[in-house]
Amino acid sequence: MRAAIFLCGFSVLAATSCFAKSSYPDWVQSSIDVADTVLKYEEDYDAAVLLEESHIEYRGRGEIEETVRRAFHVFDRDGREFATLGIPLSSDEKLTKFNGWIVYASGKVERLKKTDLVEIAVDRDKLKSESVMLQLDRSESMREGTVFAYEYTVSRNQIFLQSGWCFHWEIPVALSRLSIEIPKNWSLQSHLFGADFAEKRVNGSVHIWEARDLDGVEEEEFQPFRSLITGNLVYSVYPDESDLSRYPYLVFRDxxxxxxxxxxxxxxxxxxxxxxxxxxxxxxxxxxxxxxxxxxxxxxxxxxxxxxxxxxxxxxxxxxxxxxxxxxxxxxxxxxxxxxxxxxxxxxxxxxxxxxxxxxxxxxxxxxxxxxxxxxxxxxxxxxxxxxxxxxxxxxxxxxxxxxxxxxxxxxxxxxxxxxxxxxxxxxxxxxxxxxxxxxLPIYGPDVNRVVRHVDAEIDGFGNLIGSLEESNYGANAQRLRKLYRKLKRDDFEDLIRGWIAHGTREAAIEELVCEDFFDENRFDLKVKFAARRYARIMNRGEMLLFSPVFLSRIQWVPPVDEERKTPYVIGSRHLEETLSIALPSGYSLDAFKEPQDLETEFGVFSMELAFGEGRVDVTRQNSQRYTTVPVANYGDVVDYYETISRAETSKLVFKREG
Known part of the structure; x- marks a missing residue:
């Protein structure tokens, strides 16, 4: 299958030579000519950027013209989302040119025109807006090996002379190019962040930055801000004194x-x-x-x-x-x-x-x-x-x-x-x-962003769990829970709480739910009476009782270990403090359990203590994490941390019937 796709990609190159140059401009052909450089990515990605280019010309008196060119190589049907585009326009902007092309693997070329764009009002549900979005969606036309390319030019009058550019996409990029043309006697200042790979050259009054053969920056769980893990350029253009006196540009130097x-x-x-x-x-x-x-x-x-x-x-x-x-x-x-x-x-x-x-x-x-x-x-x-x-x-x-x-x-x-x-x-x-x-601004510490919970529960002779919990949420936890409580209908919020309890049990039901919002204290309290069927397993005709001592907010998901982490891992601040008391059905005594392992790392501390009394189990659990950005090289430490906690929280207690 992969070999077929590989040959399909090259068929574009072979077939397009049969078409007249008028089918599409030279830049599209140049993009197709480098398609072979991105085929190495097809196993891991659904598409690649052959070209992303923007040429911005500052003409003076507030006049700016920008021409954008993009070309995408679609490896398979899952990459068809890249055959869409949106051109935002405000009241001071005008689309002066648009052309697009779909180049199929067979060599067939479909031309796209300005009339194919659909104008959509921005924020249609709002009271007033002067912005529109010109949209085009040809995703359903995409096949394996298809190239989707377009260019457009927008003219505008603008008092701002600053902007930014990101070299990376979530898919690989063969060539990313930004060029800025400024009038004589104007100056330009730029800064690169995480983009030491970008090459700059100056050709007269045109400043050009290029980057080639960039891997895609994928979205991963708990990664930093995208701008901190991609290559970015920011710049400021400064007019000379003559132009500043003739037009109200806004210039910021500090x-x-x-x-x-x-x-x-x-x-x-x-x-x-x-x-x-x-x-x-x-x-x-x-x-x-x-x-x-x-x-x-x-x-x-x-x-x-x-x-x-x-x-x-x-x-x-x-x-x-x-x-x-x-x-x-x-x-x-x-x-x-x-x-x-x-x-x-x-x-x-x-x-x-x-x-x-x-x-x-x-x-x-x-x-x-x-x-x-x-x-x-x-x-x-x-x-x-x-x-x-x-x-x-x-x-x-x-x-x-x-x-x-x-x-x-x-x-x-x-x-x-x-x-x-x-x-x-x-x-x-x-x-x-x-x-x-x-x-x-400060970052919440675990002392601010915390949950304090007490649970009283009982397991009956059939393994069903009946209990009540009281929980106080502070910090971000309180804000998120408060927002859901205000946004959702009562039944929907109750379903949310029931699903949370059912995540660590089975077939949970809410018998009573009371919420108290201490808004000024940034605290949100829950009081819940609940039941869960067949929480504990009754084995050997009632001779053995098996269950986990933790069922609320336990860590069952751990970061994947079978994939190579590509971006740093961000651990948020939080603190959980829980006491749990579970009464057992009469006639059972402890047979086996594994002592939980306490943890103390640079980003988190975990402890769990079990105490066994007559007919009951008492659990004290604490998990305190500090905001930390963990480098990719230390990702294994994160995995080990969560795996250790997960083993402790999902471990089973085994009781046997006495006598």
Whole structure:
């Protein structure tokens, strides 16, 4: 089968020579000509990138033209997802050219035109958006050995002169090329991260970076941010003084200039009018301290309905909030709007605050060396607080402002003073005229992100398990559970808890479920009465009783050992503390068990103690892990750690009938 595919790939090369040059341009032929260099990957991947190229020309007066070319070689049907594309366009962008080609293994060529693109509104469920996506999906046309290629040109007017480039894909790349053309007397500064393999050359006013024959960067469980394991380029273009005087470019040479700019565009939007000032005053009335005032206003900002808005992005619209008075009237807005509303209300009652630029999601392009608002996709709030503010994860120490409350008004799952878990460890920028560096937010330790659980259970004469548990969740655990509790219907949430119990038992049923949310403490409690049929095995006509002493949150999955790890392994902070008491049916005594092995590693500590009394088993279990990024070379240590815990938690206790 593999040999057939190998020959199929080369049939493209043979057949295409029969076609006229007009079938497709030379760059597509050049991409096909290097197809043999990626065939070595077909055993491990479903497709490969033959070419990814972008040529960006800065023409002055804000005019920019970008031409993108991509070609994919599809090895098999599972690689057909790469025969799709999406071209995002904002109000200041225009698609001036599009052409595409499907080159089949037989040599047949299918031409794609601009009219084949389908325009889809971005965020169709939102109130307003000026962005669209031009989409094309030809995945169903893909066969073994097919090449899918396209090129398009977009022109835009833009005040920003910074961007980034990733050389890697999740599939192999034969050639990745970025070229930037700038006017005479302009300059360019770039930084490479994890891309020492990239070659740069300068041809007159054109700066070119190339990388060849790159392995795919696959998605693996518990890996770092993608930008930390791929080769990336970031750059800034600087016009000369003449062009700067003729067009309002935004130029950033350091983080201080970014902070000052963002502070300026936000400050003019937080001037409260009468209705907003009155609302702020009513919220602050009766507060016993500044912290209480700040908390009330933050909680009000949280009540605003989240609404994504994408307007005039190339001219800074993505960073400019709606006027706070308008957000107050509509009670709707996005992250920057909600932040501006909170700041306007705080200002109205005499409390200083700042907008904070952050990045959330599965990646991070925030680098100390590259000062750019493009590094961020989220806006939150910072408030200097006094000694009356509690010691909480969301109150951090800043080198300029002292104690700062870091608060995200878009979350409904974390109270003021609690750092949302998705901001842990992120580098953020406090936007003010005084700040000139990034601030690193803390990462929850196991003392914050913990679960404390007590279980009382009983096994009857048929091996059925009946019990109750009380559990307190703190930190990220509380936020995630709270979010599910609020989002799901009662029956669905109960199904979730039942599935969790059934994961370590069989045929679990929930007899009673009580949830208590201690929101201000970032704590979420569960009280559950449950039953599980045939949890313990009755053997030899009742002569023996066999069961595992751990059934909740036990580690049954361990990192795979049969595959070579390619990226570092990230272990998150957590702490589990559990006491479990299981009453046995009468007439049984301990026959055999294996003493659990305690563990102490650089990233985690595990212990489990068993005590056997008359007619019962008492289990004390603790597992405490510290946030650690484990290098690929030490992946075996991670596997050993989890395998040892899994053996302890899934081991069986054997009891025999007395007499």
């Amino acid at each position: 983080w201080k200039s970014v902070a000052q700019h963002m502070d300026a565009v936000h400050s003019e939007r937080i001037v409260a009018q009468t209705a907003l000032r009155q609302k702020a005053a009513s919220l602050a009335a009766g507060s016993a301290s500044q912290w209480e005032t700040v908390s009330k206003i933050c909680e009000y900002a949280q009540s605003v309905n989240y609404l994504a808005v994408a307007i005039d992005l190339n001219r800074g619209g993505g960073y400019i909030p709606e006027d706070a008075n308008r957000t107050f009237e509509t009670h709707a807005g996005d992250c920057k709007d909600m932040t501006a509303l909170a700041r306007a209300m705080l200002k109205a009652v005499g409390v200083e605050s700042y907008a904070v630029a952050a990045q959330i999601g599965k990646d991070s392009w925030v680098h100390e060396e590259w000062a750019s608002p493009h590094a961020f996709n989220h806006c939150i709030l910072a408030v200097p607080v006094g000694p009356d503010a509690p010691e909480r994860s969301g109150v951090v120490e800043h080198p300029v402002y002292g104690r700062l409350l870091i608060f995200d008004p878009t979350t409904k799952d974390a109270a003021p003073g609690v750092l949302p878990h998705y901001l842990e460890g992120r580098k953020v920028l406090v936007c003010s005229s005084q700040d000139e560096s990034l601030l690193s």
